[in-house]
Amino acid sequence: MAEARSRERLLLRKALSPSYACATPLELGGLADGSLARPATARLRDHVSGCARCQTELTLLKEFDNAAPRPDEERAVSWISARLERRFSEASAGPSPSRIHHGAALPRRSRFMALNVGGFAVAAATLAAAVAIGLREGRAPELAQPSATAPTVLRSAGITTLSPAGDLDAPPNELRWEPRTDAASYSVQVMEVDYAELWSAETHDASIALPPAVRARIVPGKPLLWEVVAKDAAGRAVAWSGKQRFRIKT
């Protein structure tokens, strides 16, 4: 009976997992608010109408967008929100707007000119921001860039990945992450953006070399995902990295 249940679960998982044609959450968001490019809209709408997975994701996205606490949730939501607000206010280390420029009434172009005379540092930061968020092309998934100032995620069930992440000049030779003291081994997986597996392996170290056959499939401009799961001596999963994205620059 238990074996049959396990078989059933495996098959259902396969049937209900995202397929190559499934939309990403960002695409579904664009579909829902009408901002998706027209050719992509037609293709995705056809797919979503017959796909239980995409319909479920779309429902969840709408629920999230409209999420408001129900009466029995209000106190807890207020309490958590207040704690988060304190947490992120205390972490504030950036400049106040007044240190950059005053003059909200200026037209957009004039304000940008005012920014330019505000100093080289701000201009450089502006350029960096423009490059980071405005000048990228295509609709590849968001890419994480390693940051020396990045805050540490404190949750105990996480693994901090080191590389690869974001845009790379060449295919990575290995996957690296920070070791965990409670891990006896690690299971790693490299995936397409639709979560189709390219390669997986087990290791006892906090890094693993990518075989040449896998590296050959990492082509410029194509985003890929990877994930590492830490396991204890009994083989039980104890921590996850979440999916990390990277690609080779075109």
Added chain:
Amino acid sequence: MPAGGARGHQSCSTPASLAVSSSDGGDLEALSDADLVSNHLAAGGGGGSIWLQELFRRHYTKVVTWCLRVAGDREEAHDLAQGVFLKAQRHLGAFRGDSKVSTWLYSITRSECLNYLRSRSSLNDALDDDLAEALPDDPESRPEHVFEFRSSVQAARALLDRELTDMEKRVFTLHYGDDVPLLTITRLLGLENPSGAKAYLVSARRKLARALQRWRACERLNA
């Protein structure tokens, strides 16, 4: 308070709204989400900033509500939501402005919540055992036989699509596709019937079992 924010590359790549008064919060509230992201990054993007605080403030309620529904516990929901916002802060430089900030936050929230649920998968198994007790015990009626006979994932998808209602499909997808516990599905989908997602799952499985019986009858007729 604006929650959605403007979209598009122009507002995101040109941090024109850096020219905002700090004397009151009114101007901050007038900025789109994308402008807040742009200003935060233009100011260096490290630590926190008044723009980041405003951006997060706009989205605390939806992220926290979602995390509470996933975790079902105030303390754990707090840790989960904190992880979402820390991750958002860390990856903000990768936000390209071609989706709403709330959609981008949803993708992070979804990923963090699924990781959290996976870390509690042993509890999910206990719940499944409870469910199994409630199901018919005739092994011939179990839907896996449908899939064995059809022997393909494609056939399974077609059968689910044909036999189940939209809500049953959603419950099935979340429970079997993502290992989301039934109580969490009940909260996430706002199901108000007495037994929540469990009722949909039991109903769906009975439908699949009946489909199996029909299929067998056809096979016998064709034999």
